[in-house]
Amino acid sequence: MNYHEIPExxxxxxxxxxxxxxxxxxxxxxxxxxxxxxxNHPRYEKPITSEQYCYRKISLCFLNADSFVWTNRNFIAFSDSSGETDYGNIDSFSISDDGYTLSGDWGKVIINGKAIKIVIAD
Structure with missing residues (x-):
């Protein structure tokens, strides 16, 4: 199952x-x-001139999980030309019967639990 198949x-x-x-x-x-x-997102707006995509600040929350297993942690911040920092992207998001495995420049974590909630900040 692809993460796009999760309704949230x-x-x-x-x-x-x-x-x-x-x-x-x-x-x-x-x-x-x-x-x-x-x-297709209800909050989608045409991207501003300097951006390729429509961006919104959100929280991707994994709730009531039985455990989190970090197989790698690498919280090294990257800075862009405007001085804003981030920890990279979610490069991989796989789904199993027990939960999810996510990875990116920031590390890799196995989440044992299924509850997901999205909160849009703005």
Whole structure:
């Protein structure tokens, strides 16, 4: 199953979304993203002139998880020409019977749990 087949994620393009922060709680993991919205997303707007995509700040939340297993952590920030920093993208998002495996420049994490919630910040 592709992450696009998850209803909550069907109108996002994570490979070109930027990871701004990762917050880990006892049973939750939250990725704060500058996310790419597809044209089918209800909050989609035509991109500004200097951008290729429509971006919105969101939180991608994994809730009530049994565990998080980090097989790699690499929180090294990248800076763009305007001085804004991020931790790269979500390059891989795979789905299993027990949960999800996500990876990118920031590391790799296995999430044992299925609950996902998207919160759009702006």
């Amino acid at each position: 994620l069907s109108n996002f393009y994570l490979e070109d979304s930027y990871v701004l922060a990762i917050d880990e709680g006892a049973s939750s993991l939250k990725f704060k993203l500058e996310a790419v919205l597809s044209e």
